[in-house]
Amino acid sequence: MKPSERFREKKPHRRKQFRSNSHREKRRIASMAAPCVSKVELTISCENLLDMDVGSKSDPLCVLFLLTAQNQWFEVDRTERVKNCLNPKFAKKFVVDYYFEIVQKLRFGVYDIDNKTLDLSDDDFLGDLECTLGQIVSSSKLMRPLLLKNKKPAGKGTITISAEEIKDNRVVNFEVEARKLDNKDFFGKSDPYLEFYRQTETGWQLAHRTEVVKNNLNPCWKPFRIPLRSLCAGDMDKPIKVPEFVSGIMLALREAVTVALLWLGGHWCKVECYDYDSDGSHDLIGIFETNMKRLQDASRSTPAEFECINHKKKQKKKSYKNSGIVSVKTCQIVREYTFLDYIMGGCQINFTVGIDFTGSNGDPRLPDSLHYISPQGVNEYLSAIWSVGLVVQDYDSDKMFPAFGFGAQIPPTWQ
Numbered sequence: 001m002k003p004s005e006r007f008r009e010k011k012p013h014r015r016k017q018f019r020s021n022s023h024r025e026k027r028r029i030a031s032m033a034a035p036c037v038s039k040v041e042l043t044i045s046c047e048n049l050l051d052m053d054v055g056s057k058s059d060p061l062c063v064l065f066l067l068t069a070q071n072q073w074f075e076v077d078r079t080e081r082v083k084n085c086l087n088p089k090f091a092k093k094f095v096v097d098y099y100f101e102i103v104q105k106l107r108f109g110v111y112d113i114d115n116k117t118l119d120l121s122d123d124d125f126l127g128d129l130e131c132t133l134g135q136i137v138s139s140s141k142l143m144r145p146l147l148l149k150n151k152k153p154a155g156k157g158t159i160t161i162s163a164e165e166i167k168d169n170r171v172v173n174f175e176v177e178a179r180k181l182d183n184k185d186f187f188g189k190s191d192p193y194l195e196f197y198r199q200t201e202t203g204w205q206l207a208h209r210t211e212v213v214k215n216n217l218n219p220c221w222k223p224f225r226i227p228l229r230s231l232c233a234g235d236m237d238k239p240i241k242v243p244e245f246v247s248g249i250m251l252a253l254r255e256a257v258t259v260a261l262l263w264l265g266g267h268w269c270k271v272e273c274y275d276y277d278s279d280g281s282h283d284l285i286g287i288f289e290t291n292m293k294r295l296q297d298a299s300r301s302t303p304a305e306f307e308c309i310n311h312k313k314k315q316k317k318k319s320y321k322n323s324g325i326v327s328v329k330t331c332q333i334v335r336e337y338t339f340l341d342y343i344m345g346g347c348q349i350n351f352t353v354g355i356d357f358t359g360s361n362g363d364p365r366l367p368d369s370l371h372y373i374s375p376q377g378v379n380e381y382l383s384a385i386w387s388v389g390l391v392v393q394d395y396d397s398d399k400m401f402p403a404f405g406f407g408a409q410i411p412p413t414w415q
Contacts, residue, residue, distance in 0.1 A: 039166040040137060041229070042094040043205060044079060046110060046146070048156040049086045052124040057084040057280055058112040060126060062159075064094045067105035080209075081113045084280025091195075091209040093230070095166065096133060104133040108159055110146060127154030129161075136163045141202060162205065170228040172292075173332045175300075176210070177220040181308065181324035184275035184283040189215045191276040192285060194326070198231050198269045207231055207269070212276040217324070228333060231269050232292045269295075273308050273326065286310045286323035295331040303327040349395040353385055357408035 044062045052058050061081040065073040079090035098104070108131075112124035127146025136142050146157040176194065184190045193212045197204040207230040213219035268291050275283040286308025298304035307322035314320045362369030370380040385403075393399055409415060 065107040175330035353403040
């Protein structure tokens with residue numbers, strides 16, 4: 001930022017322009033601005049977690065922390081909480097920026113959540129894992145034991161982290177309902193929900209979990225969206241590579257193998273329907289498998305319908321047909337625009353500062369005040385303004401940033 005670029009402060013009875021000579025702060029911010037190589041999506045699952053609850057099982061949640069340049073752990077994101085489960089597969093993914101030239105230290109903390117507060121200090125700690133993003137990316141799938149704060153093993157608990165580079169920002173909008181689902185409850189009706197899986201080289205991976213519809217055998221779930229990459233690796237028509245054979249017999253075999261691989265490949269997804277139970281022992285209602293091309297045939301006038309099959313019931317009963325019908329009314333692929341898309345499309349960011357001048361900030365003559373009149377000319381407020389302004393200035397057209405003050409006593413009346 002050029003020294004001539006300035007903030008414009010607006011407040012009653014006076015207007016002031018101020019500028020900063022904090023070149024040290026500018027160099028510090030610039031050093032942090034390394035180019036992002038790519039974005040990486042992390043999928044988390046755990047096994048054999050400690051059971052911290054009496055009369056039920058732990059309700060685990062995973063929190064991702066990043067070690068900052070100040071050597072402090074900063075919370076990046078959290079998964080959803082999975083109730084009454086010691087082997088959770090979290091549907092919520094972590095998306096992080098990957099920098100090849102920077103060592104990015106991560107910590108995955110697993111907690112038993114028994115309240116609605118965001119504070120983790122009152123929750124039971126089930127273990128954590130410290131590693132680098134480079135370790136995860138190089139392994140593709142990293143499994144490690146969870147450790148307690150004393151660095152001892154958290155029982156037999158393990159955490160598995162799968163990494164996938166994000167190359168596609170398309171999402172799939174779904175509207176799904178079902179009818180005539182099996183009733184799994186004695187007193188009342190089933191509480192159904194759906195889980196969407198995609199086929200990977202290492203098995204089925206959870207892509208999305210819907211909400212639970214209580215006491216309903218003909219549920220209609222809220223519209224939801226799933227990243228296309230999570231369903232079919234973002235490419236529905238990508239061919240499976242099979243070695244070329246010259247023999248006619250081997251050519252026929254190659255074609256048969258290709259068909260089998262296409263069926264088993266990442267283009268197929270599996271949907272499981274469960275009856276939710278508060279104790280975590282969810283009952284399977286049925287399963288169906290399909291691919292994105294079949295799902296895309298869905299429309300409000302002609303839904304794509306699938307029989308929900310419970311294979312155990314099918315083996316026991318000769319007259320068994322299905323455990324209900326799942327109807328996909330909408331399956332629409334749309335592009336989810338990124339922040340960069342908006343910026344490159346001409347979006348302008350307006351940066352406005354509001355400064356609190358009330359007495360709660362303390363006497364400006366004292367060093368512990370946020371308004372401290374420092375001999376060095378920089379206080380906490382000015383540092384914060386410059387730290388954000390240095391980043392935002394490139395996206396502002398006139399490089400003039402309004403600053404408003406409130407709560408001050410204005411001379412000469414001091415009101």
